[in-house]
Amino acid sequence: MTSDAVRAALAHVVDPEIRRPITELDMVRAVTVDGSRATVDLRLTIIGCPAAETIERDIRAAVLTVPGIDELDLVVGVMTVPEREALVARLRGTRTTQFGPDTLTKIYAVTSGKGGVGKSTLTANLAVALAATGLKVGLIDADVFGFSIPGILGIVGEKPTKVGDLMMPPVAHGVSVISIGMFVDGSTAVSWRGPLLHRTIQQFLTDVWFGDLDVLLLDLPPGTGDVAISIGQLLPHAEVLVVTTPQPAAADVAERSGLVARQTGQTVIGVIENMTGELFGSGGGDAVAARLDVPVLARIPLSVGLREGGDTGTPVVFADPSDPAAVAILSLAATLAARTRDLAGRKLPISPR
Template sequence: MNIEPRLQEALATVQDPEIRRPITELGMVESASLDDGTVRVKVLLTIAGCPMRSRIEDDVKAALAAVPGVREVDLELGVMSPEQRAELRSSLVSRTTPFSDPASLTRVIAIASGKGGVGKSSLTANLACAMAADGLRVGLIDADVHGFSIPGLLGIPGAKPTRVDEMILPPVAHGVKVISIGMFVPDNKPVIWRGPMLHRALEQFLTDVHFGDIDVLLLDLPPGTGDIAISVSQLLPGSELVIVTTPQAAAAQVAERAGSIAVQTGQKVVGVIENMSALVLPDGSTMDIFGSGGGADLARRLSLVLGNDVPLLGQVALDPMLRAGGDAGVPLVLSDPGSAAAEQIIAMARRLARRPRGLSGKKLGVTPL
């Protein structure tokens, strides 16, 4: 590369919108020189049809225009050669599951439920956006292959990942990196797969999708204790579980089975969320449409079954705007963060993200002098 130092410094502030790394680190800047106030720079896109072409072009020009003495930016866009793409991919992705490495600092949290219809996916989308809004780097896997809904809840129903050879770059919605089987299925067609195919799909999401260095990886699991729940425990043995239920006693009883799977898998259940709690009426009174106490009862029973404290993380009010936000693709924590339901979700997201954890045995990437 032939890049003048001060131009290098400016270009290092430009990130690839999909990989979220400086373009200088990714080998995307072939050359950059300044002559009589004009910067001539050549940037290599990862693929010819890069969907973020205009974004990269604008960011490069803005960064270089801010350099003292620059009056004009002459930008040429090229495309990486197959060899350059192969080198990029090898530097970013390994064929193993990075989040299963005991040294990984990424917290992996799987959101589970005993049955469908309890609002698990809506809560997962809102939790992810709340964490991202707090400045965390967040990834989200829609692991509900048969009932995928995360792309729609985040407002990207037609989004497609970018492929760089065998590497997949996930779309970004509201600051969250997202992958879902729905991004590969045309026209909302059903996915008719059995266990081995489901396991392989999840494995590919974990190995071929480049999430980069993220603080939290959330997984929206299908309801119950089927193939995907078992695959998560195998592929991500260090993952933690959050169980979602409604206040209804029958729902809490079913949800107990989803949490009790941790006895066999060795995962840790880090909390229970009670969704669709009391509905606040216009006069300020509340109505327990789905009953009351299911979340607290579930937390108590799981604590007994698992032999450790399973807290009730919170109770989310039954708010029509939570549903409306999902339909609009803008989660409630972003569209109306001051609402009661949003405040409850934000508090739970912060509680999950800030739980203390030990660093014993972790590789911190530092060496003593």
């Protein structure tokens, strides 16, 4: 009975990369109890697993809470190739993508007409804010040429963990993140044509294991080029957030990014006006919203804290939730978190008995 209690405690230990209990992942090979001493045989997914220290710490904490258990012997090994292949097959299932038309994950593509409007900083903070509401959030840095999400979230130098042919993305502030910046040196210029860009985005959607997400955000490059078209083809069911600044020049080109999204079948759900304040004029957000016939979902004021957070890798919604920009982004996150997922016309992952 005590070994069953130990296993029950281990069911609460979650692999921080795969985000599932280690017992569900068959990482616990055996549990034995001799008096007040428990022995747990743990099998990590790969040699040098970056989550090993966290998993071992959580196992010790969980097991030593079991009544009657005072000592733990933790035997740590690595899965065999067949065990790892079985795990990958179980995670992947029969799906070619985690985010097909039948997905229950809310997908938001964040776009802008031009660069320099703070889209990436806003997207990163929005992802962290959504995660703070308790949602499981993923973020794809689809700005292949101008990737900046790893720096904004403070994970420069971190790379995905490979388990078989799947990649487990790094997690920052509760958000699972993937970026081309994790595969190239920071000073490397990416100069790719359309087909390679399309393949990269496709691999992010198929070969990166995000787990069961509530929300997936995509930080698109500015403009209406290859990546925007690829996202429209790969995720026609995504909903689009258009970012602009108050100045009319930014508003004019922001409208075009929304129109391209609609041409690929995506739904534009609203406009976010960033850098609101007298310095950049006024009316840009309202103008884009009126032309696209959607609401202005948020107005993010100019904020030194927002800029500093992007430079230091500590998002302002985490570092200083009382900052005016953080307050506006947290409010936007609450609005998006409250939106229900439309199940009409979608297949549910259940079958009648």
